[in-house]
Amino acid sequence: MNREELNKNRKLERSEYLNFFTRKRFFFLKRLYSNWLIFKKNKMGLLGVVLLILFGLMALASFLPPLINPMYQPMIGVDPMILGTEGPSSTHWLGTDFMGRDIFSQLLMGARIAFMIGISAALMTVAIGTTFGLLAGYFGKTVDFLLMRFADIILVLPDLLVIIILSAVIGKLSIWNIVVVIALLGWAGTARVIRSQVLTLKERPYVDAAKLAGSHPFGVIHRHIVPNIIPLSLLYMTFRVTSAILVEAALSFLGFGDTSTVSWGMMLQWCWKTGNMFRAPYWLLPPGISISLITLSFYLIGRAMDEIVNPRLRER
């Protein structure tokens, strides 16, 4: 059979390929939209989204203050007019800390850091957890046994304690070190959940059919298992974000964080260490409330997404 004959028999035109791809995109967007409709019905989820947008704007706005006036730099900005900590004023909306640095710009910077830490740690955690859960669930037997026992060990380790010990042993931990360690300690829960989902998926007839077609196990995993696992992974990511932010805040507050970054936990640490906990509410409250609210927002979003991922939870 030569090329001309094949081209003659060609029934699918180029335009139909395009149709095919746009159809796929269209379906993806349509699914996204119908999921959004379900999400919308959940008032808590909407609250979570609103808060998230608020903090997102804060994180984006964190670039502005230093550009407006160098004294607004969160780490090194000094207001020549002010010595020590002072309450809110027209130039410093939330006041200044013990070094005369603007608290509001610190708060904005903290939002940026919180997003960075939260999302990168969560991404890493879920990547590791999903991979391990997939392998354990799909291949079963020895692989499952080894991975799950390993996960059990990791699961029972107390995160905070381990990181504290690590920082005592290794010395100062940078923010990225912390992110990596959070991921290395936090993947076990996700792995278990993903594994149980994989166990149910693997019994579906279409997986058997793929094996019958002669597909390689990784091909089967890639085509059939992973797409049905991704929503669950994303869901767990939102929970891991809250966890990561809280761990980092706790670490910083206790004095084991990265002192060269301004995170909300760090702000609390400075407030406490300089004895201003009860004297400067304008310093204490903003970071504390922000931590709570951003954690809440991710959690609410996660719960609302749970209704999408797990249709049985939906109300009629």
Place this chain on the structure above:
Amino acid sequence: MAETLIKINNLSKLYPLKKNLFRKAKEWLPALHNISFDINEGEVFGLVGESGSGKSTCGKILVRLEKATSGQVFFEGTEINSLKGRDLKAFRKKAQMIFQDPYESLNPRRTVFDTLIEPLNVHTVYEELAEPLKAQHIGSRDYRERKIQEVLEKVELKPAEDFLYRYPHELSGGQRQRISIARALVLDPKFIVADEPISMLDASVRASFMNLMLKLKKDFNLTYLFISHDLASARYICDRLGVLFQGEIVEIGPTEMIIQDPKHPYTKMLLSAVPVADPKIKRKRLEGAKMAPIEHSTGCVTCKFYTRCPIASKEKCGEGKPELVSVEDGRFVSCHHIK
């Protein structure tokens, strides 16, 4: 005389029940025990029995979705339990399977096109490597697309373009089951195992699906293993039947002969229990007795059906498990009362 396509010898499949600490099995569940039968080319062989009789397991072993614990399965003379790698992949092209649940047989996130092209993508790569056209990639892609359109037309989903880019949730149960068969046909197999393909379909859809299966068999010289618990549909579509009871074959033979003149008491019982859509016929179910099992120090000495058998007797049935003996041309029964 049709050739034997598949020869099954003493097939057994055991599932581990209890495992000790090192995951070594202590107790086994015999899903299939010493199954032996042949399937001829071009025929529809029906495997009937109740749930738990092992029919699905047998089907899966015949297509190497599971491996037998002992015994041999010969497909065109080659033993399939020992196949590996390239040979196993080549075997996959010849033996396929369709499943019971139309809603779970297709990946909900993949279009009909994706589902049908997967087997081709996995295999065509090897074939087209030999062709000079592979270098341009056009040949392979065209071959695959043509094949998909062909196969959709074979299963009477016309026009093919309408169905290519649909998702499973846009199709009805009957259409999904047709896509399942299309997926099985895309590699031009010789043998298809149909595991209760119609039990989840509506009545009229069942009938058209069975007609489709028969038409495909005729047009493409297929051989089927039709697994079912519904004797009426098995009678309609199957040339020969094998009756399974708790993992053992109790009767094999041409369908009509088994239906009109069943020899094994279990077969008789099954047939008497099928409801009949004719108000004039008063059906009487064959009652099973409640016999106490004969205990023996060496283990079970009767056939598995003894405790429910209407014609069980201590004298005749206490001689160990009965063998499958030939009673007529092509008919085999395993029962102590029939020698």
Place this chain on the structure above:
Amino acid sequence: MKILEIKNLSIQYKISEGNVQAVKNVSFDVEKGESIGLVGESGCGKTTIGMAIMGLLPQNAEITNGQIIFDGEDLLTKTDEEMRKIRWKRISMIFQAAMNALNPVFRIEDQIIEAIMTHSDINKVDARKRVEELYRLVGIDPIRARDYPHEYSGGMRQRAIIAMALACNPDLIIADEPTTALDVLVQDQIISEIIKLQEKLEMTMIYISHDISVIIETCNMLGVLYAGTLVEYAPTSELVSNPLHPYTKGLLGSYPSIKGEIKKLNPIPGEPPDLIDPPSGCRFHPRNPLKEKVCIEKEPELRLIDDRHYVACHLV
């Protein structure tokens, strides 16, 4: 004496894609002591009718028209409280996949006793005696009443459900596919049990199924439903020997049988219609090769043709 009269019942379900016209203009009468079979394919509305009689329609269902007159009273005008009194005591139901209706953490006896005591003023001791009676009636050893559901086989669970349905001596029992998930031998036992009970207790029964052979064996009147409409209603032997509606003829010709000759099955071409936008006029016309103009325009009425033989077809 007519115990149940359904007049012009129309029900629709509200779903996100639109309104599903699940039942349209269904009318039939049930005499005391009869057993009526409702047969049809999936989506024909048979379960919906059963649920409507019991007053157990889901929240998104709306009864747009009609009356369900039970023993002289219209059930659709009753309040929830009144329906609760009627349910189980005068009308009870054996659900589809009823085996899953048993609570796995309670003993079966307790569950039946609870049902009895909720609906009648019997004390616990008498209720227990009643359970024994019921078990003997359905053919289970009364000692097994103290077991948990997982200790029962599928067939036994189904009998337990039947016992529960009979507990308060209802006038009418609705059995919705009671044997679908069971093996042939067990199904047969259950069917003969049901026939025996019906004769003995002189119960009126509505038997819903998609399997016409089972219905023909158990019921003396047969109603054929298609896409929410009742197309034919006649005594069983009459319907089988002389089907008038083209759908009935097609349906009878789609079932293979183990008796008689093997005839080629001629199934009805096409698919059941989408009930959100059903065909105009007679809902069967798209699949009827003999249709005429009036079939597309006008909905057929259920007319009496012969002795209790009703058909809804323009061409008869």
